[in-house]
Amino acid sequence: MVTFKLNNNPVQVDVDAGTPLLWVLRDSLKKFGTKYGCGRALCGACTVHLDGAPVRACVVPIEAVADRKVTTIEGLGEGGQHPLQAAWIAADVPQCGYCQSGQIMSAAALLASNPDPRDPEIDVAMRGNICRCGTYDRIRRAIKDAGQRMRAGRSGQATAADPRKSRA
Amino acid sequence: MTLNRRQFLRSSGAVALTVAIAAPWRAGNASTSATANAYLRFDASNRITAILPTSEMGQGTHTGQLMILGEELGVEPSSIAVELPIRPSEPYRLFFGQMRSVGSYGIRAWHDPLRKAAAQARSVLLLAASDRWNVPLQELDAVDGHVVHASTNRRLAFGELVEAALALPLPADPPLRPASERRVTGRALRRVDTPAKVDGTAVFGTDVDVPEMLHGAVRMNPVFGGAVSRYDVDSVADLPGVEQVVPVPNGVVVVADTWWRAKQAADALDIEFGETPNDALDSTRLSDAMREGFDGEVPAVIRRGDAESGLQDASRKIEATYEVPFLTHICMEPIVCTAHTRKDHVELWMPTQGQDIIRMTVERVLGFGNEQMTLHTTYLGGGFGRKTHGEIAEQAMLASRAVGRPVKVMWSREDDIQQGYYRPIMMARLRASLNQQGRITAMHAQLSGPQMGQTFEHITVQNNNDMFSVASLIDQPYTENFALDHRHLDVPMPLSPWRAVSSSQNGYFLEAFLDELAHAANQDPVAFRRAHYANHPRHLAVLNRVAEMARWDRPAPAGRYRGVAVVASYGSVVAQVVTLRMVADQPTVEQVHVAIDCGRAINPDSVEAQMRGSVIEGLAVALRHEVPIADGRAQRSNFHDYAPLRIDELPEIEVGIVDTGAPLGGVGEPGIPPVAPALVNAIFQATGERIRRLPLSRARG
Ligand code: FES
Ligand code: FES
Numbered sequence: 001m002v003t004f005k006l007n008n009n010p011v012q013v014d015v016d017a018g019t020p021l022l023w024v025l026r027d028s029l030k031k032f033g034t035k036y037g038c039g040r041a042l043c044g045a046c047t048v049h050l051d052g053a054p055v056r057a058c059v060v061p062i063e064a065v066a067d068r069k070v071t072t073i074e075g076l077g078e079g080g081q082h083p084l085q086a087a088w089i090a091a092d093v094p095q096c097g098y099c100q101s102g103q104i105m106s107a108a109a110l111l112a113s114n115p116d117p118r119d120p121e122i123d124v125a126m127r128g129n130i131c132r133c134g135t136y137d138r139i140r141r142a143i144k145d146a147g148q149r150m151r152a153g154r155s156g157q158a159t160a161a162d163p164r165k166s167r168a
Numbered sequence: 169m170t171l172n173r174r175q176f177l178r179s180s181g182a183v184a185l186t187v188a189i190a191a192p193w194r195a196g197n198a199s200t201s202a203t204a205n206a207y208l209r210f211d212a213s214n215r216i217t218a219i220l221p222t223s224e225m226g227q228g229t230h231t232g233q234l235m236i237l238g239e240e241l242g243v244e245p246s247s248i249a250v251e252l253p254i255r256p257s258e259p260y261r262l263f264f265g266q267m268r269s270v271g272s273y274g275i276r277a278w279h280d281p282l283r284k285a286a287a288q289a290r291s292v293l294l295l296a297a298s299d300r301w302n303v304p305l306q307e308l309d310a311v312d313g314h315v316v317h318a319s320t321n322r323r324l325a326f327g328e329l330v331e332a333a334l335a336l337p338l339p340a341d342p343p344l345r346p347a348s349e350r351r352v353t354g355r356a357l358r359r360v361d362t363p364a365k366v367d368g369t370a371v372f373g374t375d376v377d378v379p380e381m382l383h384g385a386v387r388m389n390p391v392f393g394g395a396v397s398r399y400d401v402d403s404v405a406d407l408p409g410v411e412q413v414v415p416v417p418n419g420v421v422v423v424a425d426t427w428w429r430a431k432q433a434a435d436a437l438d439i440e441f442g443e444t445p446n447d448a449l450d451s452t453r454l455s456d457a458m459r460e461g462f463d464g465e466v467p468a469v470i471r472r473g474d475a476e477s478g479l480q481d482a483s484r485k486i487e488a489t490y491e492v493p494f495l496t497h498i499c500m501e502p503i504v505c506t507a508h509t510r511k512d513h514v515e516l517w518m519p520t521q522g523q524d525i526i527r528m529t530v531e532r533v534l535g536f537g538n539e540q541m542t543l544h545t546t547y548l549g550g551g552f553g554r555k556t557h558g559e560i561a562e563q564a565m566l567a568s569r570a571v572g573r574p575v576k577v578m579w580s581r582e583d584d585i586q587q588g589y590y591r592p593i594m595m596a597r598l599r600a601s602l603n604q605q606g607r608i609t610a611m612h613a614q615l616s617g618p619q620m621g622q623t624f625e626h627i628t629v630q631n632n633n634d635m636f637s638v639a640s641l642i643d644q645p646y647t648e649n650f651a652l653d654h655r656h657l658d659v660p661m662p663l664s665p666w667r668a669v670s671s672s673q674n675g676y677f678l679e680a681f682l683d684e685l686a687h688a689a690n691q692d693p694v695a696f697r698r699a700h701y702a703n704h705p706r707h708l709a710v711l712n713r714v715a716e717m718a719r720w721d722r723p724a725p726a727g728r729y730r731g732v733a734v735v736a737s738y739g740s741v742v743a744q745v746v747t748l749r750m751v752a753d754q755p756t757v758e759q760v761h762v763a764i765d766c767g768r769a770i771n772p773d774s775v776e777a778q779m780r781g782s783v784i785e786g787l788a789v790a791l792r793h794e795v796p797i798a799d800g801r802a803q804r805s806n807f808h809d810y811a812p813l814r815i816d817e818l819p820e821i822e823v824g825i826v827d828t829g830a831p832l833g834g835v836g837e838p839g840i841p842p843v844a845p846a847l848v849n850a851i852f853q854a855t856g857e858r859i860r861r862l863p864l865s866r867a868r869g
Contacts, residue, residue: 015426016408016428016429019426019428020428023426023427023428026427027383027426027427027428028426030377031368032368032371032374032375032377033367033368033369034368035372035374035500035501035549036374036502036578037500037501037502037581037807038581038806038807039580039581039806040581040806040807040808042806042807042808043500043807045500072368073367073368074367074368077367079367080363080366080367080368080369085366085367088362088366089358089362089363089366092358092359092362092773092777093362093366094226094359094361094362094365094366095226095227095228095777095781096225096226096499096500096501096547096548096549096550096551097226097361097362097364097365097366097370097372097547097549098372098499098500098501098549098550099500099549100365100366101368104366122815123815123816123818124816126815127814127815127816129815130500130807130812130814131500131812131815132498132499132500132550132785132812133226133500133550133781133785134780134781134782134783134784134785134813135777135780135781136784136813136815136818137780137818137821138777139815140815140818
């Protein structure tokens with residue numbers, strides 16, 4: 001039995017020791033936003049936050065998560081309203097979309113420590129996340145936009161309107 | 169022309185209604201609804217649902233198709249809900265009589281049928297309002313989901329008119345909105361599937377979860393075409409969660425309560441595959457066989473003008489031989505299918521581009537007809553041609569039948585790469601002659617390699633002309649004196665369309681060769697092509713645009729080298745300029761300029777996204793992708809040895825869209841073919857080397 005916090009809610013799972021966090025999330029807890037892409041920490045599709053730091057859930061055994069905090073795409077922002085998600089919509093980043101939860105989770109960890117990243121810093125933080133559809137330019141653009149939204153939000157300025165309603 | 173009501177009804181043809189798909193597996197809309205035609209359904213609460221014929225795999229087709237429908241109908245595209253039909257049927261078939269999302273067809277082939285479907289619905293809505301208000305039809309318009317009578321300022325929501333409207337016969341030939349009324353198509357629109365793809369709620373095939381579902385992982389013979397000789401169920405029977413080991417044609421599905429447990433057991437299973445006829449299959453030997461294939465004569469696929477004597481007489485003859493490797497698709501979402509096989513019905517949930525292929529698989533495996541199948545097409549985490557095949561459905565159906573419960577079978581990344589359907593290897597020998605003015609006077613193209621069409625049940629290869637092998641070469645724009653032949657090599661491996669199919673290799677053969685010809689003619693590669701495009705205005709337009717974007721008229725900056733290529737495929741023409749520099753003898757691509765003529769761009773933002781994605785994929789492929797075969801097995805396994813481009817390798821990409829007034833062209837695939845030749849042509853500028861074999865990592869070491 002392993003206990004941890006998932007998106008701020010305590011959860012308890014009874015799985016084989018050594019089961020990667022990814023499969024606990026997907027098969028036991030039915031959190032399908034976190035994806036399997038390679039199973040070997042090569043693609044980043046399974047990126048989640050463990051105590052705020054980005055990890056590849058496909059190689060994190062469940063024991064390592066005991067009593068810690070896990071955040072997945074489902075818990076990133078209230079109803080998908082994290083500034084990164086708003087920026088992702090504004091830049092219309094996804095193509096197939098399969099890699100995007102992992103991209104956004106890596107980007108969220110980057111912005112938490114560096115709210116105004118430049119391209120080389122973005123590249124270092126994001127190079128573990130493959131996008132096979134090739135959405136990288138828009139990812140860079142959306143990260144910078146989200147950083148701006150977050151900085152504007154912090155200094156009390158109005159944030160952008162609900163991006164789902166505003167269409168280009 | 170104004171129609172009165174009687175004339176209007178007289179012009180109406182037979183009513184073509186299909187069964188409404190009232191129970192999509194995810195939506196739970198119980199309100200009464202009415203079907204206008206195969207593609208549109210209305211309900212009284214003003215909800216409009218489109219039943220789209222194309223799978224969404226990242227290409228943005230759903231958004232583009234909604235734009236076409238919304239514009240004609242007079243509603244905001246993103247307010248229309250999307251469903252896919254739960255089995256293939258006539259209205260959704262456009263590709264060899266099949267429902268498939270292939271051939272960059274989504275917009276170019278479906279534009280007219282969808283536009284007409286929306287116009288039909290608009291016609292009867294206007295007619296119903298004209299009855300209700302007793303005003304002439306031509307004074308009405310459909311705007312924002314309402315019928316509007318401007319002069320009296322009256323509006324009625326579609327929902328209030330639907331019942332009366334759909335009781336009217338649908339016109340076979342409804343009036344279409346003129347181009348002057350276009351407000352939607354041609355302008356960038358954000359994709360309708362984006363919100364669900366950024367909050368984790370989009371349901372891909374991997375995310376299907378139905379009650380009582382079990383999970384399957386596979387263990388397959390690593391040698392292509394092999395089977396299983398024995399396995400020992402006891403070796404995994406005691407492992408936690410394991411339910412059953414189910415035999416399938418070339419291996420087994422291990423069924424367990426979670427995928428992780430199924431996978432652990434599949435890996436632990438004691439299994440023997442035995443010898444197979446393909447144990448010695450080896451891509452080096454296949455290369456030798458392709459080269460030997462050039463010996464001797466075969467009938468030409470086409471012969472235009474006088475290629476032979478042109479070539480014999482010419483004073484300058486150039487010849488070069490090129491080669492491309494097997495490629496695999498590495499869709500980000502692995503191969504997956506969920507099936508629930510019952511006594512006389514099967515329900516499938518899967519990310520498929522080939523609904524009719526799945527129907528045929530169901531018939532072959534279970535003996536069930538189309539009506540005994542319910543097929544829920546999910547979002548696809550990438551398709552690229554890979555998800556047209558049926559073996560994963562076969563595995564899931566067999567596993568479900570064996571355990572009597574729904575089973576989701578998913579392949580690992582290793583399974584995906586090693587059990588793929590590969591873009592075929594191919595070799596091309598090109599010969600051409602030049603006259604004194606440096607014009608191409610004749611060309612002879614010879615292909616040697618598999619004829620992929622021979623492996624498809626629904627295709628007959630006639631006269632050696634395999635449509636899956638000759639695209640972008642058979643219609644080369646450079647000379648009237650042209651001959652093409654194809655020497656077939658039997659390759660006992662699963663082969664498949666891969667993004668841009670044969671244009672992916674033929675674009676490279678032709679445009680790398682063109683660069684060699686320009687060099688032999690002592691001409692600038694852009695000027696040389698221009699001189700040959702007198703009768704090819706679309707080629708010329710994209711070439712001129714890309715040359716302008718890349719400032720080709722000025723010398724490249726110091727230490728930078730440029731290459732150009734222009735390839736027509738899928739009804740579009742794309743020109744690209746690659747700019748690179750050499751760092752420690754390896755090319756670093758700094759910029760790629762792209763100009764596309766795809767006719768009118770329905771959603772320019774999607775066109776741009778597809779061009780960027782194609783460049784990024786095309787570069788990875790040209791630089792380092794190949795699947796060598798040794799001992800009958802694929803010699804690649806995961807993203808470390810088959811590595812897509814990462815964000816820190818991203819060049820600057822600029823996209824220009826050119827509209828020459830041509831008919832709608834495809835967009836998902838045509839960006840791929842020019843990448844490799846533009847790249848190798850730039851490398852020639854940098855180093856003087858001709859890269860006649862891809863990928864670069866193999867050609868240059
Ligand atoms: S699935 Fe975890 S990094 Fe690829
Ligand atoms: S959007 Fe398809 S892999 Fe990134």
